[in-house]
Amino acid sequence: MTNNIQQNYEQRLAFLRDSIESGELFRVQRMLNSLHPGEIAHLVESSPVEQRKILWELIEQENEGEVLIELGDEVRASLIEDMDVSELKEAVESLDTDDMADFLQSLPGKVIHETLASMNHQDRERVQEVLGYDEDTAGGLMDTRTVTVRPDVTVDVVLRYLRQLKELPTPLDNIYVVNKHDVFLGTLPITTLLTSQPNDLIQDIMDTTPFTVPAAMNSQEVAMIFEDRNLVSCPVIDEKSHQLLGCITIDDVVDVIRDEAEHSVMSMAGLNEEDDLFSPVPVAAKKRAIWLGTNLLTAFLAAWVIGQFETTINSAIALAALMGVIPSMGGIAGSQTLTIMIRGLALGQVTSTNTRSLFTKELLIGFLNGLVWAIVVFVISALAFHEPSIGIVVAIAMLLNLIAAPVAGVLLPLLLKKLKIDPALAGSVLLTTITDVVGYAAVLGLAALTLPYWQRILG
């Protein structure tokens, strides 16, 4: 099977498609059984709907829960629809408590209740604890199964205790030290445990000031801390009682990082990171329609601005042809600034302490690029279109719009963030509106006011 594992996704997908098309489902089944649930989920997400259904039938029941938890929301929901309560219960029971809680939240209420009722007392308590926290907080990310020891025992005792536990949670890079009331006292790194002498007392070798996070901490902040500190796991502590609630491990944090990054990319095109690559056409068309509708509204706003200059346009056809250049350039310049701002906000690099510096920097860049492109657009208008007077109008409008664009690109996401609107989602379409309206108004307004003057001078 090693061979299958070493294959890349492209080869695997081709193998699956060919095997399904030729009806050799046993080959598909053998391949699926050799893969990790995350890899199966990856293949499921990459398969068109009909092929996906066949794959799903061939996945072993014991893997179904793990595969479901690795899928995007939309794909997961479409598969859950066809499962009955007993199948769902079995799928849930194979999961870690943090994954269990996430998964339960995506199920219908009736199934949640039945599944909880069928669990043993300890598991139910653990899941309900995680369910009590928002999905997007440290509490929602944590696994409540931790290995804990007391401070007054020796390394030898801990090693013997671990040997008695049949199974240890993975990844395991820290054991936690608590008192009898579960109050967190410190962390015992596995590497310290392994390099200490058998008679050493835990309280003498443990790290008493380790990094901990409160259960209410936002998951994006948790992810940033993991990245900056290269953590593999981190204890979650109750802020009031200082009790150990659980621990967050890197595998869950990687998902947060990936989701957050995709959110930026997808939101800027009015899409959602949980969308299915192969979602049904009516569903996908409807989702995209909202964005197109918003854009239509803004495009008409621009058309209305143009309409206000009827006589100006009538008098100069070259202007009608050239004016589209201005909003187009503003759109690009604005979206560059916007992208930087959105990335900076997501990474926590843009804060109220440095916005003034950023604003100045972006304004200067806008001014410099405005000058350069104003000259270029003038030269082209004069030489290629033989319209130097219109060239001057277009050039000044270019400068104005390339200054307005970065200003909007900096201020808009900050304003949206203050209004609790996601800048990645709403920023792009609002920005285009601003650059379109300012652009058209500048070029046509300048033409209406100054074109006769330039024509008189330049002939």
Next chain:
Amino acid sequence: MTNNIQQNYEQRLAFLRDSIESGELFRVQRMLNSLHPGEIAHLVESSPVEQRKILWELIEQENEGEVLIELGDEVRASLIEDMDVSELKEAVESLDTDDMADFLQSLPGKVIHETLASMNHQDRERVQEVLGYDEDTAGGLMDTRTVTVRPDVTVDVVLRYLRQLKELPTPLDNIYVVNKHDVFLGTLPITTLLTSQPNDLIQDIMDTTPFTVPAAMNSQEVAMIFEDRNLVSCPVIDEKSHQLLGCITIDDVVDVIRDEAEHSVMSMAGLNEEDDLFSPVPVAAKKRAIWLGTNLLTAFLAAWVIGQFETTINSAIALAALMGVIPSMGGIAGSQTLTIMIRGLALGQVTSTNTRSLFTKELLIGFLNGLVWAIVVFVISALAFHEPSIGIVVAIAMLLNLIAAPVAGVLLPLLLKKLKIDPALAGSVLLTTITDVVGYAAVLGLAALTLPYWQRILG
């Protein structure tokens, strides 16, 4: 110090700015000393240039290497410029071998040579081994410091051996089992080591079919495997000799994931993920100018298309006002498809096996949305602009462009990938060109050919 650590980035940055402004540099120094190098790097990247220089002076020498390695390329290069050879050598020496290799590659040749010469034999060999691999491969990501044991020893012997090593690499979730020729035999998970009996032989408890990666594997593929299999570390094997070369750990993979995700966001706006948030205005302006220049070229192409329809425009001012709507809508629809394709390609979800399904799906979505928005644009043109005949022209052009846009959105990134051009980088501007040209040509061509006919019918 716990208090400082629990503060979020915003508060830390405000504290830094205020302390620097009031000249209380000792407070800045105390804070920096309490932070992890990754967190210091985060603060450095978020600080405007003048403040950044002060911060850099206050960072302890022993931390400089770790901070530099966590910085983006542009920021790192600007700080390295002001360091002399001996400072650089000291910074390099504090790093892991994989980080060392990365860092050395960003230094001038003279410094690389001097630094390598000043290392002890073992370190130099390790670094040179990593330097032999491309930065973007498993070999370039790996750390050559691994803990290895022989298969014929007992758990007790391994535990005693580990105790003798003063320091263990972290994160440590696997020990590797090799023969005397360094040929890889298997993996001993730390959790297995801890739960086995002292007399157990390693060869009886080790995992003999663990997941391994060849040194030449692309780092993005490595990242996908880590994500899908929830790995914390993975051995890197020489494909021919089957010798253990080193191991890749999750902290380096998180950086790959983050970089890859940012590359998508930034490239779509013609930016680079390694760019400094506060890069000097002339540098930033020049970088952005390339993108704006490309756009200007394409915008003029659109203007030229408009210019071909001089008489048409002259005869209908409403058309001039309304025509901008068509390329604008095509741009949005196309960029939605493009975003999905770029994300799918980056995640390995889009491959040659499923492009036909995707193409059909996107085409249908385009047709559906085309119909909807064609009707809307017709109604608005007829009611708000009192131009039903122009409404029909604009509506048909809308339908055509909203079909052309997703077709281009699917085919363009695939074509670019085949030509070895990054779709995220070049896709957006090329797509806009296509939707602009098709849009303007459709609306004006239809007007030239059919407007008189519609005017005769509709009056």
